[in-house]
Amino acid sequence: GPLTFWVLDGVGGHTESIKSKQGLTMLHYASAGVSWDRTAELGLYYLNARSRDKRSMQDIEDGEMGVLGLDLRLHTPVAKVYAAYSSINADKVLYLAPALEVMHSYGRLLMDNYLGTEQGSEKGTGSLKNYAFQVDFSVADSYRGFTGSASSPLPWNGDLVASAFGVMTKVESSQVSADPLENKDGVTKWKWGFDGGWRATEWAGVFLRYDRVIPDVDDSASSFRVISPRVALFTHFLSQEQIYFQYSSYSYKDRVRLRPGQVANEEFPDEKVFKIQAEISY
Numbered sequence: 001g002p003l004t005f006w007v008l009d010g011v012g013g014h015t016e017s018i019k020s021k022q023g024l025t026m027l028h029y030a031s032a033g034v035s036w037d038r039t040a041e042l043g044l045y046y047l048n049a050r051s052r053d054k055r056s057m058q059d060i061e062d063g064e065m066g067v068l069g070l071d072l073r074l075h076t077p078v079a080k081v082y083a084a085y086s087s088i089n090a091d092k093v094l095y096l097a098p099a100l101e102v103m104h105s106y107g108r109l110l111m112d113n114y115l116g117t118e119q120g121s122e123k124g125t126g127s128l129k130n131y132a133f134q135v136d137f138s139v140a141d142s143y144r145g146f147t148g149s150a151s152s153p154l155p156w157n158g159d160l161v162a163s164a165f166g167v168m169t170k171v172e173s174s175q176v177s178a179d180p181l182e183n184k185d186g187v188t189k190w191k192w193g194f195d196g197g198w199r200a201t202e203w204a205g206v207f208l209r210y211d212r213v214i215p216d217v218d219d220s221a222s223s224f225r226v227i228s229p230r231v232a233l234f235t236h237f238l239s240q241e242q243i244y245f246q247y248s249s250y251s252y253k254d255r256v257r258l259r260p261g262q263v264a265n266e267e268f269p270d271e272k273v274f275k276i277q278a279e280i281s282y
Contacts, residue, residue: 002037014099016053016060022107023053023060025097038075045069045086049100049107061123063095065110067102077145080136086129090115093124103130103169112259116175116184126173126184134165158205162196180219181255190214193226203234207244221255240281248273 012027026049033043047067054062069086088102088110096107105113111124118124140152140159152159168191173184191214197207211226230246250271258269 004035004038005033006035007032012099014097016097018058018060020108021059021095022097023051023055023063023095025049025051025053025063025099025107027099040075041073043071043073045071047100047102049096051096053095061092061095063092063107063124065090065093065096065100065102065107067100077142078137080141082132082134082136084130084132088128088130090127091125092122094118095123103128114169114171114184114189115173116182120173120175120177120182121184122174126171128172129170130167131169132165132167134163137162156201158201159199160196161199161207162194164192164194166190166192180216180222181257187215188217190217199232199234202236205232205234206230207232219255221253224250224252224256226250238280241279243276243278246275246277248275 007030009030010028012029014025014027016022016024027047028050029045029047031043031045033041035041045067046069048064049066050064052062053060066089067086069084071082071084074081086102090110093107093110093115098106100106102110103114107124110128111118111121114128115121115124115126138159138161139154140157143149143153144151151157154160167189169189171184171187171189173187175182175184177183191211193209193211195207195209197205199205207230209226209228209230211228212223213226214220214223216222226248228246228248230244232242232244235241250269250273252269252271256269258266
């Protein structure tokens with residue numbers, strides 16, 4: 001029938017790194033979901049990274065991070081829609097080895113990026129609530145969906161594509177301060193943007209991306225914008241490969257700074273960035 005169910009359960013781990021104050025960390029992960037005719041898909045997720053490697057003669061304590069999440073995917077002739085929610089509970093994640101990455105952060109980076117300093121956040125203790133969405137549009141996919149054709153209506157089998165996306169994070173932390181740069185509790189972070197362009201042929205395209213990043217919605221002076229044009233080349237030797245050349249221009253508000261010690265002898269982030277990146281997808 002059109003309904004498909006799946007269940008996945010597994011374990012993993014990461015060895016300790018005593019000099020980095022990271023204990024042996026074990027990971028348990030599980031997911032389940034249902035798909036209807038490959039048009040609508042709902043998934044549920046559970047992950048738990050835990051270290052019980054406290055040592056009497058070392059500065060390592062027990063730590064734990066738990067993640068609960070769900071996501072929804074819709075595939076229609078008009079657009080592809082993705083929405084997700086996750087809840088992250090952190091308990092002294094400073095001491096976790098990098099067995100689990102969430103919100104672009106491992107254990108210590110989750111503390112640095114969201115919860116605060118080692119002392120202020122009680123060694124990386126707190127919680128995050130994350131909400132995300134993405135909507136993708138494609139002229140070629142819509143044409144194929146409505147007509148049943150296998151080709152694109154555009155010359156050279158090209159395509160016009162556009163995406164809109166956003167991520168919101170609500171943080172709870174014990175690091176409380178009247179200074180917006182120091183306060184981490186009750187902070188709402190918000191990022192949104194769009195990406196679009198013209199894939200002129202099956203092997204080349206030009207695109208433009210815009211990002212609006214607001215680390216604290218109550219402190220607009222800490223926000224910034226990024227505009228990134230790029231040229232992409234595509235191949236299909238093994239799966240779906242691409243290499244792209246991208247230039248990014250950052251526009252910062254008055255209070256944007258690097259974290260103390262993040263980059264030696266630097267206080268401000270870069271404003272102009274050029275990147276060459278290769279990707280493979282299956």
